[in-house]
Amino acid sequence: MRDVVVIGVGMNKWGELWEKSIRDIYVEAALAAIGDAGVDHLDSMIIGCMSGGLFVGQEHLGSLMADYLGQKNLAASRVESACASGGLAFKMAYLEVASGFSDIVMASGVEKMTDVSGDGATFALATAADQEYEVFHGATFPGLYALMATAHMHKHATTREMLSAVAVKNHNNGSMNPYAQYPFKTTIDEVSNSVMVASPLRILDCSPITDGAAAVILTTVDIAKKLGKPIIKIIGSGHATDTIALHSRADLTTLKATTVAAQKAFKMANKTIKDINFAEVHDCFTIAEIIVTESLGIFPAGKGGEAVLKGETGLEGSFPINTSGGLKSKGHPVGATGVAQIIEVVKQLRGTAENGRQLKRQPKIGMAQNMGGSGGSTLVHILEVA
């Protein structure tokens, strides 16, 4: 396999983008990434999107987006793995360049989630769970993650305060991210007393409904050098699934797909978690970040919550997590999230994260963990700057 590097990143300011359609949002992010990379063409583009069908009545995004981006007759594909669709797009783009089939590929993601009315967004998101055995009986994602939170609190004495600390940290980081949907800061008290959604999860434990897109350009080392770009190489790519339904799992307090995907990525990169300087992880709910950091091996099982409280995952901590603000503050347009994680990893490795959230000790190796459903699928990528 050829070495593959990321040479361009782009996204738009995420939020409730009422005045823009899914194609406008996508094209904005794609043009930003193409501009940042400085390439004059693409060989292929891959789009992560969870449910264009249910959110906006539009599938076939490969054809639509190549068309609206003015990329006449380009090979363009859409991939989906629920909220890990962006991570999957990145993997597929990586393979296409690594194989030698294409030289310049755009990995991208988009979701327009605010155009549905009533409980349309909740239903669309629930299609990431087991339709016949979970959704049919009324399960929604806040409910499923609430079960995981309850189990974790019971088994590991994880506290309300620890959950809140995740939100406080991520909103603090997000307050420095010009692309974040909710760049406000918050406090432990505010989070702990916010409106209950599904006990024990409150509104400030939950990532929001978001419209947004993100794109990155992948190419070979040779082309990156010709373009004078820093060599930020993809050194590990891991992908795994778990049972789609929570009730089929032996343990609700850990995420097996995350552990397996990370092991694959570490093996490929010939690294361990100790070699990683920072990570973007999938904090769709505060409890998710805690369980993910444990499943990745950053902290021992049951110690993830304590680590957040102690500031170990903060900007100045031993293992910074979600310097971008995470899904919590940056927003969570489900198909775009995995790609935006890569953007933050690239910015930190370039040393160009905005507004004071750049890590003080310049990192060399970063990781992105993106998951779908209640952890039914996970993509882990490791990037290293030369």
Add this chain to the structure above:
Amino acid sequence: MRDVVVIGVGMNKWGELWEKSIRDIYVEAALAAIGDAGVDHLDSMIIGCMSGGLFVGQEHLGSLMADYLGQKNLAASRVESACASGGLAFKMAYLEVASGFSDIVMASGVEKMTDVSGDGATFALATAADQEYEVFHGATFPGLYALMATAHMHKHATTREMLSAVAVKNHNNGSMNPYAQYPFKTTIDEVSNSVMVASPLRILDCSPITDGAAAVILTTVDIAKKLGKPIIKIIGSGHATDTIALHSRADLTTLKATTVAAQKAFKMANKTIKDINFAEVHDCFTIAEIIVTESLGIFPAGKGGEAVLKGETGLEGSFPINTSGGLKSKGHPVGATGVAQIIEVVKQLRGTAENGRQLKRQPKIGMAQNMGGSGGSTLVHILEVA
């Protein structure tokens, strides 16, 4: 890139499978392919599905299907390009093995289309067209292809009889396919006098709504040899898009994405259309088969209809098309169609097509052309038996 071969194929009998859910249908086809290949594990699986969300309220098929197939923690992905989703799954699986990232990958496709009520299926399918500029104004796929048919008849004097001849040929072939949804034979008169759907297209010009799945196993030449399998190599893979909306195209009587995808595949294979012995093409409507054979260069522009009437695309013709029965007779579970085309190509190259539809002159090189929407995306693959 490494050479990649197809060593196993499997599908179920397609139709209105009321008693089976999408997961049952998928697992049946996947197990058949795994059994045919004789492999003891998979490294990855890729699933083409157009709209699990709109047809059955289920996205995240990667997680679901790996789970129900008993493939614990397997890397499993879903890809979509409307009715070309199966072809896209095949391309992605090809790249994964060609790159050296994985050794044994299953390319598969599934759609459960009959569980929606009222005009649900028509709406779901219409999400392959331009939602804002076509669907919003009432366009459906029979209507869009009717526009193409009218233009083709006007420009090239293509006749009602020529359209009917496509259906007659494909149903004749399909009558020998034990997996076909509609294995009945028909006549020019029956087709020409069947119920009008969207003038000039009648019900027997249209492919049906179908539940079904299909799967093929891809691997390296070394593994294929160890397993004692015939070496059926993927020698060409082409992928292109066109404008999603018909009104943006300069000419409705040709399919640009098909032409460009074929050119890419020919270039990679170092072949021309004259080297190809037979093809499975995307006959979602009778007119589609005629335009596709012209766009592929099998027949000159405007001569596709005449060629069918003359029997040139029949089992004993100069260039057999859709020996499987095509989408018309075999059925069209949209996500599975592109994979089933590969199955027929492999069977013909193996010399094992059932019930007398095996081509008399044993073919060496076959092609599959799978398209999405009104030709907004197309995948072309060329396979050669050693």
